[in-house]
Amino acid sequence: MEIRSTTDQDLDAFVATFHTALGRFSDAPGADGGGVWWAATEMDRNLLAVTADGRPVGTAGAYTFELTLPGQVVVPTSGVTAVGVLPTHRRQGVLTAMMRHQLAELRGRGEFLSVLLASEAGIYGRFGYGPATYTQRLTVQRHQAAFAAPRAVRLAAGAPAGGSVELFKRADCGRILEEVYDRYRRAQPGALSRPRRWWELGAGQVPTAPTARHVAVHRGADGTPDGYASYSMDGDTLTVDETIAVDDAGYTDLARFVLGHDLAAQVVLKHVPAEHPLRWQLEDFRAVQPGGETDWLWVRLLDVPRALTSRGWFTDGELVLDVDDPFLGEHHRHLLTVRDGKAECVPTDREPDLSLDIRDLGAVYLGGTAPSALVRAGHVLAHRPGAAALADALFRAERTPHCLHWF
Numbered sequence: 486m487e488i489r490s491t492t493d494q495d496l497d498a499f500v501a502t503f504h505t506a507l508g509r510f511s512d513a514p515g516a517d518g519g520g521v522w523w524a525a526t527e528m529d530r531n532l533l534a535v536t537a538d539g540r541p542v543g544t545a546g547a548y549t550f551e552l553t554l555p556g557q558v559v560v561p562t563s564g565v566t567a568v569g570v571l572p573t574h575r576r577q578g579v580l581t582a583m584m585r586h587q588l589a590e591l592r593g594r595g596e597f598l599s600v601l602l603a604s605e606a607g608i609y610g611r612f613g614y615g616p617a618t619y620t621q622r623l624t625v626q627r628h629q630a631a632f633a634a635p636r637a638v639r640l641a642a643g644a645p646a647g648g649s650v651e652l653f654k655r656a657d658c659g660r661i662l663e664e665v666y667d668r669y670r671r672a673q674p675g676a677l678s679r680p681r682r683w684w685e686l687g688a689g690q691v692p693t694a695p696t697a698r699h700v701a702v703h704r705g706a707d708g709t710p711d712g713y714a715s716y717s718m719d720g721d722t723l724t725v726d727e728t729i730a731v732d733d734a735g736y737t738d739l740a741r742f743v744l745g746h747d748l749a750a751q752v753v754l755k756h757v758p759a760e761h762p763l764r765w766q767l768e769d770f771r772a773v774q775p776g777g778e779t780d781w782l783w784v785r786l787l788d789v790p791r792a793l794t795s796r797g798w799f800t801d802g803e804l805v806l807d808v809d810d811p812f813l814g815e816h817h818r819h820l821l822t823v824r825d826g827k828a829e830c831v832p833t834d835r836e837p838d839l840s841l842d843i844r845d846l847g848a849v850y851l852g853g854t855a856p857s858a859l860v861r862a863g864h865v866l867a868h869r870p871g872a873a874a875l876a877d878a879l880f881r882a883e884r885t886p887h888c889l890h891w892f
């Protein structure tokens with residue numbers, strides 16, 4: 486078996502092999518009313534596993550993205566996608582060979598981390614990926630959804646300047662959505678870029694895909710669009726695909742808008758980060774029912790010192806991390822020193838504070854998984870009292886990392 490790079494000529498074989506791995510047929514792009522998923526595929530970045538007689542049996546792809554790290558640091562990353570092995574060739578090491586090939590290629594591009602969305606949680610830990618962001622939906626019973634008067638307004642000198650909401654059809658506001666998304670994702674740890682071609686091609690899921698939707702666009706006091714909620718109504722349920730805003734005031738205005746929609750008995754807000762403030766904003770704390778919590782973005786570090794010195798930090802401190810990377814056969818001990826928001830990371834032979842697997846470092850890297858949870862789970866070893874609490878404080882981001890891009 487050989488792992489080889491693909492070109493545009495391989496598109497049909499790549500798509501057919503991947504769909505067979507999923508047990509599906511290759512639908513025409515967009516036939517399900519969703520996005521033109523294949524249109525955004527980067528055939529110069531994909532891999533095919535082929536047998537000695539040239540038959541494709543496995544696929545793995547990569548998208549070229551940017552990822553926002555804690556501290557609003559935007560870095561290049563690869564979004565691993567379209568991973569599949571034919572049912573006839575499973576559990577013979579095809580995926581393992583593709584992952585090895587791909588990680589070497591990503592390092593060759595000079596990237597220090599890669600990301601993916603996992604179809605099943607049991608697949609990618611062995612290759613060094615850990616779940617780093619989480620998502621959930623909020624279901625709100627509209628008749629219970631009265632907003633409480635914000636108590637901080639009473640404490641502040643003056644009320645904040647108001648924004649406004651304007652309604653569009655999805656087909657008429659693609660450019661606005663693209664611009665708002667781009668502003669939002671640069672400030673949101675864990676968010677991925679949505680490259681221009683995704684919007685141009687209508688790739689992915691709504692709202693990059695121009696599926697019929699109403700879109701409430703929020704404008705700040707100066708009239709600049711700074712948030713949106715893309716939604717549709719089915720029976721008496723109003724479902725919001727994405728609510729994003731560059732600040733909390735915009736988000737609150739959009740939440741008020743969708744929760745104020747006549748004829749909706751319940752409003753479902755999809756893709757909301759954990760620790761979202763909405764339930765605190767309503768008179769009835771129990772009007773918001775969180776559900777469907779799941780892992781979303783998985784992170785794999787390829788260069789630990791570069792990864793740790795690239796992100797922003799919010800608490801000073803020092804930790805010795807003993808990091809094991811069994812898949813790549815590497816083991817390093819690093820002294821991480823954080824001062825004034827910046828980290829240094831150098832080799833050390835000091836006694837470690839924490840010993841951990843590379844997958845667990847990927848899980849905690851964006852600040853969405855507490856290191857102490859992995860200590861309590863028996864996966865990270867804390868060598869002294871207080872090490873886990875210090876790691877919790879250090880790795881925390883300025884806000885809960887969140888990714889809502891599907892790829």
Ligand SMILES: CC(=O)SCCNC(=O)CCNC(=O)[C@H](O)C(C)(C)COP(=O)(O)OP(=O)(O)OC[C@H]1O[C@@H](n2cnc3c(N)ncnc32)[C@H](O)[C@@H]1OP(=O)(O)O
Binds near residue numbers: 567568570576582605
């Ligand atoms: C980012 C994305 O694209 S997510 C989409 C992932 N793709 C799919 O879910 C499509 C359907 N599934 C498949 O095509 C295949 O089963 C794959 C790609 C998940 C695995 O491919 P394989 O070639 O069978 O994997 P490979 O033989 O290299 O297995 C390596 C190890 O992972 C384990 N493993 C593989 N798949 C799974 C799984 N779904 N759940 C748990 N363990 C798994 C194997 O048991 C093996 O373990 P071992 O080393 O202890 O023996």
